[in-house]
Amino acid sequence: MTPKSPLKRREIVDSLRLGAVPRHGLELFAVGLDPFEKVIDEELEASASGRGKFKAVRGEYGTGKTFFASWLEHRARQRGFATTLVQISESDTPLYRMETVYRRAIEGLQTKEWSIGAFRSLVDRWFYNLEEEVIAQPGTDANDAEAVSQAVGKLLEQRLATVSATQPQFAAALRRCHAARVKEEHAIAEGLVAWLMGQPNVAADIKRAAGLKGDVDHDGAAGFLRGLLELLKQTGRAGLVLVLDEVETIQRVRADSREKSLNALRQLIDDLSAGRFPGLYVLITGTPQFFDGMQGVQRLPPLAQRLQTEFAKDPKFDSARAVQIRLQPFSFERLVEVGRRVRDLYPSDHPARIATHVNDALLVSLARGVAGKLGGKVGIAPRLYLKRLVGLLDQVDEHAEFDPLVHYELVVAMNEMNDEERDAAGVIRTVADIALDLGGEDRKGGRGGELE
DSSP, rough: OOOHHHHHHHHHHHHHEEEEEEEGGGGGGGOOOOOHHHHHHHHHHHHHHHOOOEHHHHHHHOOOOOHHHHHHHOOOOOOOOTTEEEBBBBBOOTTTTHHHHHHHHTTTTTTOOOOOOHHHHHHHHEEEEEEEHHHTTTTTTTTOHHHHHHHHHHHHHTTTTHHHTTHHHHHHHHHHHHHHHHOOOOOHHHHHHHHTTTTTTTOOOHHHHHHOOSSSOOOHHHHHHHHHHHHHTTOOOEEEEEEEEEEGGGGSBHHHHHHHHHHHHHHHHHHTTSSSSEEEEEEEEEHHHHSSSTTTTGGGGHHHHHOOOOSSSEEEETTSSSSSSEOOOOOOOHHHHHHHHHHHSSSSSOOOHHEEEEEEEEHHHHHHHHHHHHTTTTGGOHHHHHHHHHHHHHHHOOOOOHHHHHHHOOOOGGGOHHHHHHHHHHHHOOOGGGGOOOTTTTTTSSSSBBBO
16 A cells, blocks of 8 residues: 655655645545445546546535545546646636636646646647658658648648637647747747647737637637547547536626526536547536535526436445435544554654554544544544644654653644634634624625625
8 A cells, every 4th residue: 555655655745744635646545435436437438438427526525525536636647547627716717717717727737647737748749749650651851841840730630620620720729839849939839839728818929820819718618628638639648537626616606607607517518428528527526505505506407407316315325326426524433544544654764663652542542632623523624634643753753752642732723724624613713704693694795695
């Protein structure tokens, strides 16, 4: 279970020390996800064969929805997928603005090889593959840059024929980008890559060089997403996993924005079902209130029908193949087990000392203490628990005379808590956080949380 690489172990522990979710290695301390492994792998295989797949994960705050999404992303990357996570928010990334969702998706794109700048690396790899194919053809002079460039442009058009039928500007931008690289017109090449990424405010002269007009809009973004899928396929990727995290924020926006967002989600499901995005696996995360409440999915009956899932009375009999799967609250036993796994992968210089002073009994005591600081809500505790555990492991590893039973005192400061943790701890942050009974009126002037 423990990774062989000390560097990887340190990377994981460094993230936990900061109270952050590690970017890699989640599978090493994921607990309680075994029931989903087989089905997730089957669904990823279906996407890799050219199908579009959709999955919804529901759970209260603290059940690990974002962790589940990160775990699935890791699993997908190991199987050759590119992955990206988009945090949905009305101010920054509204769900109904496909062009913004596309841009955020490209910015966060990762593959097994590249965790930063993956889109640019994929474009580079694709151009290289096309050039190698052209040069391998009989009669091609590899030293004639202009001839090679023209041949690559023609081959590029052939490979993107299906995309060009609905979004010709995607292929046009790539063709001119390759030509610019051959001619060492670096500013044009970089500007066109930025435009393909959906970045706004690309200079007009750069777009003019490729015969492009305007920025990527909502309709254009859907075509660009299909272009991205084709690009991934032709560079040997199995497909793309797109995570739309915290879609429950839709409930808190203006009514018109909410309607557009819900309809955009319905349209995405229909497009996947119709095969318009081959190789795309979409995962959304949300609270039960989003899926069941009238300010969420139930507000749009066609969407509610598509996501309807009958859950078993006993969660252990839930089907992992359902369009919706639900995560259960984090139990105390699972919290301790996660601590045990983190302790075992900790890159210690003194493993015997760790085994003696940070035994299972101490893990139980620490878990009970952190959960107690958060009103006994175990589901909210993992972040702070693991942060405290890593700090304690550091002290034991660095100081031979340090004994947690004698020298350690658990303190959790308010300023290191996030909003959910403060709520669990019963901390009132501002006057606006004091709950008032105003006869059903919410603090923003609406009823039932709706903003019209």
